[in-house]
Amino acid sequence: MIYNDKSKNRLKRAEGQIKGILRMMEEGKDCKEVITQLSAARSAIDRTIAVIVSSNLEHCLRDSIESGDGETSKLVEEAVRLLVKSR
Secondary structure, rough: OOOOOOHHHHHHHHHHHHHHHHHHHHHOHHHHHHHHHHHHHHHHHHHHHHHHHHHEEEEEEEEHHHOOOHHHHHHHHHHHHHHHHHO
C-alpha cells in the first residue's frame, strides 16, 4: 500500500505532540495538562488509523470489484477487525 502525504503529516504532528508531552513531563507540568495532551495525541493517532484503514479498504474494494472475485464482504470484515483491534 502507498501511504499518502496526508497520513504521514498526521503522524508527524502526533510525533511533535508526543515530544511536547515529554518536555512537559520533564518540566513537571500539571497532571491534567499532560493528560489533556496525551488524549489529543491518542485522538490524532486514532484518526490516522481510520484514514489509513478507509483508504486501504477503498483501494481493495475497487480491486475486488474490477477483478470480480466477490471478496468484498471479507474485505469489509477485515477493515472492521483492524479498527476494533486499534482500540
